Amino acid sequence: MARAFTPKIVTANDLFEGDVIYLRADGTWSREHGDAAVAQTQERADELLAVAQAQQDVQIGAYLADAELGADGRPLPIHFREAFRTRGPSNYHHGKQAQA
Amino acid sequence: MYSYSEFDEGYVRERVRKFRSQVERRIDGSLTEDEFKPLRLMNGLYLQLHAYMLRVAIPYGTINPAQMRQLADIADKWDKGYGHFTTRQNIQFNWPKLKDVPDMLDALADVGMHAIQTSGNCIRNVTADHFAGAAADEIEDPRPTAELLRQWSTDHPEFTFLPRKFKVAITGSPNDRAVTKAHDIGLRMVRNEAGEPGYEVIVGGGLGRTPMVGKVVREFLPKIDLLPYLEAILQVYNLSGRRDNKYKARIKILVHETGLDEIKTRIEAAFEAQKKHFRGPEPSLVAAIEAAFSQPELDPPVMSISLDTPVRDPLLESWIDTNVSEHKVPGAAIVTVSLKPIGGTPGDATSDQMRVLADLAERYSHNELRVSHEQNIILPHVYRADLPAIHAALREAGMATANVGLISDIIACPGMDYCALATARSIPIAQEISQRFEDIRVQKDIGPLKIKISGCINACGHHHVGHIGILGLDKAGVESYQLTLGGDGTQTATIGTRTGPGFAADEIIPAVERLIDAYLGLRESRDETFLEAYRRVGMEPFKAALYSEAKAHAA
Ligand code: SF4
Numbered sequence: 001m002a003r004a005f006t007p008k009i010v011t012a013n014d015l016f017e018g019d020v021i022y023l024r025a026d027g028t029w030s031r032e033h034g035d036a037a038v039a040q041t042q043e044r045a046d047e048l049l050a051v052a053q054a055q056q057d058v059q060i061g062a063y064l065a066d067a068e069l070g071a072d073g074r075p076l077p078i079h080f081r082e083a084f085r086t087r088g089p090s091n092y093h094h095g096k097q098a099q100a
Numbered sequence: 101m102y103s104y105s106e107f108d109e110g111y112v113r114e115r116v117r118k119f120r121s122q123v124e125r126r127i128d129g130s131l132t133e134d135e136f137k138p139l140r141l142m143n144g145l146y147l148q149l150h151a152y153m154l155r156v157a158i159p160y161g162t163i164n165p166a167q168m169r170q171l172a173d174i175a176d177k178w179d180k181g182y183g184h185f186t187t188r189q190n191i192q193f194n195w196p197k198l199k200d201v202p203d204m205l206d207a208l209a210d211v212g213m214h215a216i217q218t219s220g221n222c223i224r225n226v227t228a229d230h231f232a233g234a235a236a237d238e239i240e241d242p243r244p245t246a247e248l249l250r251q252w253s254t255d256h257p258e259f260t261f262l263p264r265k266f267k268v269a270i271t272g273s274p275n276d277r278a279v280t281k282a283h284d285i286g287l288r289m290v291r292n293e294a295g296e297p298g299y300e301v302i303v304g305g306g307l308g309r310t311p312m313v314g315k316v317v318r319e320f321l322p323k324i325d326l327l328p329y330l331e332a333i334l335q336v337y338n339l340s341g342r343r344d345n346k347y348k349a350r351i352k353i354l355v356h357e358t359g360l361d362e363i364k365t366r367i368e369a370a371f372e373a374q375k376k377h378f379r380g381p382e383p384s385l386v387a388a389i390e391a392a393f394s395q396p397e398l399d400p401p402v403m404s405i406s407l408d409t410p411v412r413d414p415l416l417e418s419w420i421d422t423n424v425s426e427h428k429v430p431g432a433a434i435v436t437v438s439l440k441p442i443g444g445t446p447g448d449a450t451s452d453q454m455r456v457l458a459d460l461a462e463r464y465s466h467n468e469l470r471v472s473h474e475q476n477i478i479l480p481h482v483y484r485a486d487l488p489a490i491h492a493a494l495r496e497a498g499m500a501t502a503n504v505g506l507i508s509d510i511i512a513c514p515g516m517d518y519c520a521l522a523t524a525r526s527i528p529i530a531q532e533i534s535q536r537f538e539d540i541r542v543q544k545d546i547g548p549l550k551i552k553i554s555g556c557i558n559a560c561g562h563h564h565v566g567h568i569g570i571l572g573l574d575k576a577g578v579e580s581y582q583l584t585l586g587g588d589g590t591q592t593a594t595i596g597t598r599t600g601p602g603f604a605a606d607e608i609i610p611a612v613e614r615l616i617d618a619y620l621g622l623r624e625s626r627d628e629t630f631l632e633a634y635r636r637v638g639m640e641p642f643k644a645a646l647y648s649e650a651k652a653h654a655a
Contacts, residue, residue, distance in 0.1 A: 016127065016198050018151035057129040060147055079577055081149075081516060084525075088150050089517035091445045091527045094180055094195065095150045 008045040009036035009067045009075050010052045011085070012059035020085045020096065021059060023052045029059065031096065033086045034074035038067060112214045119143045120202035127199060144215025145201055148518045154193045154204060156215045159250075160228045160243045161189040161471040161478075165458035168469055170211040172454035178204050183454070185439060185447040187473045187511055187560055189227060194518055223253035223262075229271040229278045230472035233395055234434050234480040236426035239289045239297045242272035244390045245326065248381060251389075252327060262334070263341035264349035267306075274591065279473065281305045281314040281593035282565060284351045285333060288591065290320065298322045303333060303363070304355030307559040311595045312352045315360050317367055325371075327380045332370035336363065396466035400431025400483045416491050418540060419502035424487065427480075435465075435479040435490060436472070438501040438509060443535045445527050446512045447475030449499075456497040464490055473562075474511055476504065506543040507551060507616070508534035511562055515555025515572055516579075522555035524572025524579040524605075529553055532609050537616075546616060549630045552587070565589035567631045568615060569596045570608065581608040585615070585642055586634045597639060599646055611646055618645035 010023035011033075021029040022036035030036065039045035045064050052062035065082050067075035077083045088095020119139065126136045140146075144155040156171070171191060175183050178200045179193040186192055196204060208214055226246040233241040249268060269283040280286025286302035299321045305314025321329055337351050340358065355363050425434040437457065440446050449457070457477055461469045464486045470478035482490060494500040503509045510533060513519065515526030530553055537543055552566030556573075563569035569584035580602040587596030603611045616630075622641055623633045634642065 013147055013151075015133075018147060018195075018198070020150060056132050060133050080579060081574075084516060085149055089194075089527075090525060091517055091531065092180075 006066045008039045008064040010048045011065050012062035015058050015060055027051050036075050038075045112209045116205045123202055144217050148520050151195045154196045156191045158189050158471050161230045163469045164467055165462045167211045168454050168458040172451035174204055174207050175451040182448055182450045185471050185475050189471050223266045226250050226268045230470045230478050234427055235273050236428050237275050238273045240272045242270040243393045246270050247389050263343045276591040279589040282307050286314050292320045304352040306352045307564050309557050311564040313593045317364050328374040328378050329371050332367050332374050335370045336366045396481055398429045398432050401485050419491050422502045423504045433482055433484045435482055436504045437477040437499050438503055439476050440509050441501050442538045443531050446510050446530050453497050505548050507537045507546050507549045510551045512553040513555050513561035523574040526553040526555040526572055547629050564595045579605045614645045618642055
């Protein structure tokens with residue numbers, strides 16, 4: 001049997017602000033990880049990534065990141081790098097944590 | 101002090117104008133990111149983890165009060181009110197918006213600064229001792245030579261396609277404060293037996309993935325021979341350097357694979373040939389550059405109190421003890437302003453602090469400021485009589501931390517709090533170590549100690565040459581920290597040795613504490629520094645302190 005697929009989301013940086021953004025299911029972008037569309041198969045992940053990469057005029061560097069589903073069904077980051085990206089730096093209250 | 105020639109000013113303005121239109125075309129969608137990325141990188145604009153970052157060059161770490169004030173204004177107007185001074189003598193702004201960057205670049209150009217990054221396989225920036233022109237042990241100010249090298253290499257067609265990028269560092273003192281042994285070429289000024297100044301030439305040093313200490317290819321090179329000799333080195337490298345593998349293309353690999361004797365022979369042969377038709381730069385050019393770096397006239401007042409009289413204020417006394425260095429002119433001094441407050445981010449200064457530094461430089465330091473690769477700010481030419489006033493002003497601005505050269509004077513790269521290449525964070529580790537050893541009496545008891553932290557193998561935090569080096573890694577999805585001991589970035593340069601398995605984020609501070617406890621227990625006297633003790637006893641006692649206890653816990 002094939003190895004279980006780790007769910008994926010698409011993330012990038014906003015072209016104008018540089019802020020971290022996440023691709024929603026409708027192809028628009030959110031500043032929140034929880035809003036990201038979750039791909040449960042590699043095909044769906046590739047599809048989402050293609051949607052993101054087509055939007056050269058709003059995002060930079062779109063890529064797939066592993067995610068898991070939280071109790072509320074919304075995606076949570078797995079790797080610490082992705083967790084940091086949802087918050088901002090740890091030395092100052094800047095970035096997303098300050099906007100929340 | 102060096103200032104822009106007409107040509108440079110025009111060139112920088114033209115670059116900003118071009119970049120402004122490129123940014124506009126990126127924003128309106130007519131440039132793709134693939135097209136735009138090389139353009140923004142050339143102009144110092146990087147994309148980091150949470151935002152863009154603008155990196156501004158501070159050549160030779162030399163900066164004047166007007167420039168420092170402009171950096172403060174830029175930080176307030178287009179960033180979050182602070183800047184980060186790096187180990188490469190740059191300042192980074194961590195939160196610019198794309199549309200604002202051309203305005204930031206114009207504001208920089210107004211004070212003769214720029215963010216242009218030399219890129220590609222050419223001679224990259226030339227770095228110099230941050231005490232240049234002031235240090236008591238200095239033979240000559242190295243900055244005119246550095247500037248000469250920069251001009252010479254910029255115009256040199258043959259050397260714009262080297263196998264790999266190339267970095268040069270110069271110190272005008274026998275005491276190496278410019279980490280010359282960790283550069284492709286390092287130049288350390290020494291005197292020969294006749295007392296004439298010249299250079300010890302070091303080749304093939306570098307940190308990063310394959311750290312190596314540079315090797316001396318010439319113990320004494322007369323000053324006049326410098327350019328022909330460097331040209332010879334570059335010729336040898338150009339002919340024999342590997343171009344097949346990016347990781348093996350640096351000159352350090354060539355030196356390592358070819359052997360020192362053979363390299364020396366080849367360089368000397370090329371030098372002999374070179375000397376026949378190239379004797380060095382025009383004396384008029386050299387004179388013009390030297391004039392641009394001329395020393396301020398120092399005329400220290402005769403002190404009413406002799407320096408040997410004990411200072412009454414213990415805080416002032418403690419600060420003078422650690423943060424003030426000897427100047428070449430008696431009665432003058434060099435102040436190192438620590439940007440390492442306890443629990444703070446190494447190298448960060450707020451806009452208000454930058455303005456205080458500018459004011460102090462104007463009032464007390466003959467309009468000069470320096471940025472050190474150890475992420476501190478230098479007031480290079482002050483009078484000893486003014487030290488109490490300078491200290492008082494720094495205290496008010498939260499910059500009087502008396503810790504230069506001590507355990508809390510930590511170098512740390514931005515790591516995964518900002519850097520897109522990072523494998524782990526470095527700043528919080530630095531913050532926690534300084535908090536753990538907050539008590540200045542404890543720090544002074546521990547004595548001179550350099551801790552250097554990098555957030556990935558690129559080694560921007562110079563961890564290989566830290567007495568204690570810390571490298572942050574991603575170990576199967578967890579932040580993990582690798583320790584090295586015995587590194588040294590001075591004229592006795594050494595690459596640190598790994599202690600063994602790494603430590604998790606919550607284990608690394610206790611591990612550093614165990615190292616310090618072990619050192620305090622085994623040193624022969626208070627005068628034996630951590631590095632000296634390590635050199636005497638070797639790794640074993642430190643290893644035992646690090647790992648036997650950990651094993652006991654695990655058991
Ligand atoms: S060492 Fe690595 S993490 Fe640190 S600044 Fe350099 S590239 Fe970034």
